[in-house]
Amino acid sequence: MLHADFDEVCAFVNKSRPPALSLGERLDILRLQAYFRKNGLKNQSGHIAELLGRSIKTVKGVWSEYCTTKALTVASAPSNRTEHACRIPSSKVVTKLVLEFVRTRRLTRTRVVAKDILALLSENGHISVDMSNAKDVSAALRASQAFLAKQGYMRGAQKGGAYGLTKELVLKRDNYVRFIDAALKESPSRTIVYIDESYIHHHYSRHNDSLYHPDDKVANPPKAKHKGRRLCFVAGIMSDGEENSRLLGLEIFQGGKCQPKDYHGMFTHAFFVDWFGDLLEELEKLQKYGVIIAMDNAKYHQGKPFGTPTGSMKKADMLAACATYGVEVDERSTRPVVWAALKDHIDRTVKSEVESMAMERGHLVAWTPPYHSDLQPIEMVWSDVKGKVGRQYTVTTSFEDVRVRLDAAFTALPSKTIYNCIGHTERKVAAMSLYLETLDEADEELGQCSSDDEGSVDNVSEASSDDDE
Known part of the structure; x- marks a missing residue:
């Protein structure tokens, strides 16, 4: 005859069973609640808790949820496979704000790290941080790092990309x-x-x-x-x-x-x-x-x-060259100012x-x-x-x-x-x-449509001149 100690079985169940109730367990608790109430048994939740080894609060919570919503929900089991709540919202507004900030900093070759993103989000009210509390600041920084990793940002020099071009x-x-x-x-x-x-x-x-053969170690070239x-x-x-x-x-x-x-x-x-x-x-x-x-x-x-003025000339020679080329410049100006005006004229003409x-x-x-x-x-x-x-x-x-x-x-x-x-x-x-x-x-079609909506001929010419610029 098969035999097992009660305490041993209870210990095994408590060790093997996850703490969160599955949908099946919730349905079983609900069925027992209904059965005991039908048969007039008092302290239904206490009996069910004793039978299943669950807390009375958990058992009562299942019955209360069903009576209130006529449905049962199952909490997600804690794991790294589910999406956890983040301190920073992943909304379109926040995503666009961070992207434009990082893009602007990169275009000016300015270093940007998670601390800068945290300051940006704090200034724009997307995260609340107690700057006087070191633990809260550290937690907020970790949240910023997690947000950036989730959005796909990486650190270091971007490889395989071309240099950005200026408008010029x-x-x-x-x-x-x-x-x-x-x-x-x-x-x-x-x-x-x-x-x-x-x-x-x-x-x-x-x-x-x-x-070459990858396993041939003798033929390595000098x-x-x-x-x-x-x-x-x-x-x-x-x-x-x-x-x-x-x-x-x-x-x-x-x-x-x-x-x-x-x-x-x-x-x-x-x-x-x-x-x-x-x-x-x-x-x-x-x-x-x-x-x-x-x-x-x-x-x-x-x-x-040969003979074109250069930046190594003396100021007096530069002023003489300005007079030759017809460049108006104040004689009291410093040498760099005189050369800047002269160089601009030379480059153009x-x-x-x-x-x-x-x-x-x-x-x-x-x-x-x-x-x-x-x-x-x-x-x-x-x-x-x-x-x-x-x-x-x-x-x-x-x-x-x-x-x-x-x-x-x-x-x-x-x-x-x-x-x-x-x-x-x-x-x-x-x-x-x-x-x-x-x-x-x-661009021309877009400008034409905009001017047609406004119903003004003048706006068309203004849009055209803007495009030319």
């Missing part, structure tokens, strides 16, 4: 895209030459597609050598069909012993002006006229003609030396927008050429070998490769221009 850079990009797209749509389309500089160092390798000396090169590319697209003005030279970290320091304005003159001569021989020459805004590209050289030959210079190397197709040509050299690298490769391989890569550069690189970029420019036109049309 966006305007430069849009103007460049519209200008190049309009030139390509001309009949016949304008010839565009893209020029740029780059370099390759002695120990440059491109073995990212090389085979540590890569220092980058070594550089070969710098400058050239332009011109699209003229799959068979006639070509490289223009290629010049390769070796960097000096004291090489700056930034390869742009290897190029000077005087060197670039001489090279640019040779490029214009080459275009003349090819009988190319009205060419658009696209280049980035490197400092040595935008150098002013004095063209760079290469721009003047190009205009004398009937050509035009277009400056590619900063941080948009994807709009410069010659970057893909550099990648192709340097890849061919880098894939041949071994530990026995000498600097002279690099020069020979670089010359060979440029010599064997197919016309079709240049044509495809330029075509890829120009299709991207056309797509960007179409997108900008779509945005303009949407």
Whole structure:
């Protein structure tokens, strides 16, 4: 015969049973309450509590809830799988407030942490914190951290994203895209030459597609050598069909012993002006006229003609230059104030030396927008050429070998490769221009609808002028 001690069974039940009542247990208690009342038994809750090992308060609570609401509810079991009540509301207002605050701080490169969010929410009345109570402040900070984690915020530098663009850079990009797209749509389309500089160092390798076995510990390659000396090169590319697209003005030279970290320091304005003159001569021989020459805004590209005033001049010389250029400035002003006025006038009216050289030959210079190397197709040509050299690298490769391989890569550069690189970029420019036109049309329709609702012709012109600005 099966037998078990009563106290042992009760202890096992109390240990194994969760403290919260399930729906089935509540229904059983409700059924017993109804049964005992039907049969006239007194102290029904006491008997049920003794039978089930529950408190009288719990048993009475089930009966009271049913009599009041004609229904039974079940409390969520405590666990980390359910959503707990948060001190900070996850409303749309709070979510938007925090998002805009974090976005504003990031755009100004200002550090933002949970303490800043807590102060923001406290100022806007979304959380009440007793700042004189250290425990309450700590609890509120933990609530802020939990809220931020729930919303998906992370700490540290955001990886894989592009830099944000200022309004000035966006305007430069849009103007460049519209200008190049309009030139390509001309009949016949304008010839565009893209020029740029780059370099390759002695120990440059491109073995990212090389085979290896993850379990082979013997074949680990030695540590890569220092980058070594550089070969710098400058050239332009011109699209003229799959068979006639070509490289223009290629010049390769070796960097000096004291090489700056930034390869742009290897190029000077005087060197670039001489090279640019040779490029214009080459275009003349090819009988190319009205060419658009696209280049980035490197400092040595935008150098002013010899004799243009500079910021290192004495104040007296600056005042004399102001008189020459017709810039009105108070002679009692400090030297920085005088230079600011003079520099602003020079930037607006004095063209760079290469721009003047190009205009004398009937050509035009277009400056590619900063941080948009994807709009410069010659970057893909550099990648192709340097890849061919880098894939041949071994530990026995000498600097002279690099020069020979670089010359060979440029010599064997197919016309079709240049044509495809330029075509890829120009299709991207056309797509960007179409997108900008779509945005303009949407803005105009929105402005027209707003003015129609107000029923005023004057408001239409005001909206149009605002868009132009």
